[in-house]
Every structure is written in structure tokens, then in C-alpha cells.
Amino acid sequence: MKQLALNWRIVLVRPRNPLNIGAAARAMANFGFRDLMVVAPHDPVWQETRSAVGAENIIKSAQAVDNLLDAIGDATIVIGTTSGSRRTLDRELMPLQELPAWLAARTSRRARAALLFGSEKTGLSNDHLSYCHALVRIPTVADCSSMNLGQAVAVCCYELARARAVAARPPASHVFLSDRADLHSLEHVFERAVHILDAVGYLKPKSRAATLVKLRRVLLDLGLTNNDARILGGVLAQIEWKLRVQESEARSQKSE
């Protein structure tokens, strides 16, 4: 298997129990992870988060942000975790132990990657999952599939460390045109596309949300590089411009 050494960010989405944030940080420290982001924790949860043994630096540098995209940041590969027991998902879903080989086949060495964990009660929503390139399921038994959040983070960190899929040092800051585009850049492209789809009347109010989730997945699966994203963004900008021009022409003809 190709040697991997990814720069991981662990993202906890709406955790409800401050003990679990500390527990997640400690497991990260145990296995050489450094980068923790928390999305929309209830305020008291975030205030009450105490530094866990050995994880002081992780908790100190962890950030709480409002939305998932900010938490994902400049990661170019996003993996969601799910117990996989409730929903039918249209993403690739693999057992955790197959993730290292999957990553080795698809990512470049030292890429930035994010691993998402949903809240203790509800897991990741379909909207959250639409930002993921793939989903992993910890291979728990069917009649007791839901894991404690801190333990789930520990098991995932162990598996990635075991497979040497964790970088020992922080990532270089260079970004190359041939690198995979990060989720932020892709979201800019996506927003442009949504704007156009609205303008041409493709999105119907009733199915809008579900359609956007599907389309975001299609975009992610293209595996665009930064160069691709730049070109596609340019194409979409041109279409947007043309639509706008045509509309204003049509309007001025009407008013004549």
C-alpha cells in the first residue's frame, strides 16, 4: 500500500456532552492528531469543555465555528462517520478498516483531510453527509451499533495511526494548481452553479434542498483540482453574466 501521511482535522458536529469533546481530544493526542474543530456546540457545552490529560494543546487550539464548511476549511478530502443503521446513503460506505486503502488509492501524500463525527443523538445529517467524499462505519455488531462519541474517535484515530495514515508534522502551506481543490473552493463553484440553476428555473421549491444535496455530491465526486475548479468557476461566471445580460435586455425591451 502506498505510504500515506495525511494531515487530519477531526470535526465534531454539534456535540452535546462536554466530556466527549475532552475525550475526543485525548484520543487524538494519543495517536498524534492535532487539529480539532467543533461545529455549533451548545454554548454551555463549549464553556464546560475541560482540557483532557495530555490534550491541553489540542483543546487550546481547537475552534468552535458556526457551520460545517468553516470547520472543514482547506481539507481536500472529507470522510464522514456513520453507524449506517438508519438511512440509505448514496455515498460509498465502507468499514473503517478499509479506509486507509481507499485513501491510498485516491489522495496524494500529505493531503489535508477531515474526519467528521455527528452529534451523540442524531449523527450526521444528510446535509452534512453531502460534503463527504466517502463514509466509514465502525464495524460494530448489529444489535449495538451506536458508539460513545469519545470511543468512536479513539477507534478511528487508532485505525488511521495503525495504517500510518497520519502525518507527523503540520502541512506545508503551498497550494499547487494540480492539487485537489479544497471544499471551500468547491463550495464557491457550487454556489455559482446554484445561482445559475435558480436563474434558469431548474430548482423547484419543494425538492430544492434534496436536489442540492445530490448535486453537491456529484460535484465532489468529480475530484476537481484547483485548476479544474478555476476553469469551471470561469465557465459558470460567463454563463451567469450572459443570463444577467439577457435578462436585462429582455426587461428593457419590455419597457420600450
Added chain:
Amino acid sequence: MKQLALNWRIVLVRPRNPLNIGAAARAMANFGFRDLMVVAPHDPVWQETRSAVGAENIIKSAQAVDNLLDAIGDATIVIGTTSGSRRTLDRELMPLQELPAWLAARTSRRARAALLFGSEKTGLSNDHLSYCHALVRIPTVADCSSMNLGQAVAVCCYELARARAVAARPPASHVFLSDRADLHSLEHVFERAVHILDAVGYLKPKSRAATLVKLRRVLLDLGLTNNDARILGGVLAQIEWKLRVQESEARSQKSE
């Protein structure tokens, strides 16, 4: 690798935090483990142990016992866990991920095995470790090697489940002469041997404890079957008898 399906017992030695007992039970339930024993928990710790989600049956059938040997019960293979950072150990010490292959090479399918976890503060003592056939270390990073107990149990259970080293059903109750002797039978042999070593003056008061730890390890490493243990027990009984006869003869000669 040979298919394994061992009957595991998880043994927590002197846990200090009742939450950790519940967390261990939940992780066990997640990965199909059923059998939990707790050695000498502080009384309030055991009283306060609450059933964890999905682990009600495990907690209900778990037992608290006074000493490690009773907790190990009829297991024929005993594995200790250690952070491995403080002591020099004379047992084979391997990273957790190598345990399944080690077991496959040494145990029979559906053997009974025990996995020991020490207390949160001190881990397993040298005396506890002397009951172990091998030790595993979860491959944590050097500068943060000590794991939370519940998370350590989760990671170990995951690794064993991943490698299909966990039996789906409880063990058969047949015991064959050609089976590996369980720790209880070996301890009977060992006690006989200690009796003889005391009688012949081999054990010196100062080094007694350390010597016994070493000798127990030697005995374990022999990998005796039930038949072997029976024969060896017979040999030792005969030596004990002869020593006793000679001593009483000597005594009666003196008094003549």
C-alpha cells in the same frame, strides 16, 4: 491467517472511576464481547457503576472478585495491556495490531482468552503481568502514551473484532486433556512447586516475590496441556510427599 473465534473475557483490575466500567461495557457490547470481570474495585466504584447504553446485560452479569486469578477463571490464554513506557518487561510485548496473528499461531479456535486492563493511574503491576502470556501495547505516540481506560478497551475490542478473533457464541463446556491448561490449574501446580521450593530453601526472603514472578512466567511459557499439568502435579506431589517423610524421619531420629 487461521480463522480465530476466541471467547474473550475482559478483566478490569482495580478501576477507580465507575464511568470507565460503564464505558468499557458499552465498547464490549459494540464489538460483540459479553464477559466482564472486575478485580477489587473500590466499593463505591462498583456501587456507582451504571449500566451504559446497550450494555445492560454485560453490567448485570459482570462480577467483582477479590483477586486476579478468580477473574481470569478458566481462560487458557491471558493477554495484558500496558502503555509500556515505564518498566522493562520480560514478557513478549507487541503492538496491538500484531495480537491477532500472534493468537492465531498459538491458540486453538474457540479457546477461552482473557484481556487485562490495569487501573487508570498505575496500570497492571508486575505481579499481574506475571499471569500474562504476552503483553500488548496500543500504538500511541511517545509523548502521550497513556489512554483513557474506556477508550483503550474500545480500541482493543475493535482490533479483535476487525481481525475476527471474537466468538459469536459462548464456549462449549467440554474440557479435553489435550487442551491448554487454564490458569487455575497451572496455579495449583505452581503452588505445589512453591511449597517444595520453600521446603528446600530455594526461596530467600528478600528476593522471594521477584523470584516467584519470574518462575510463574517460566511455567506459563511451557504452554502445558491439561494432561501435562496433571502429570507435573503428580510429580510435584510425590516430591512433596518424600520431603515430608524425610523431614519427619529426621525429626524422629533427633528425638531418639
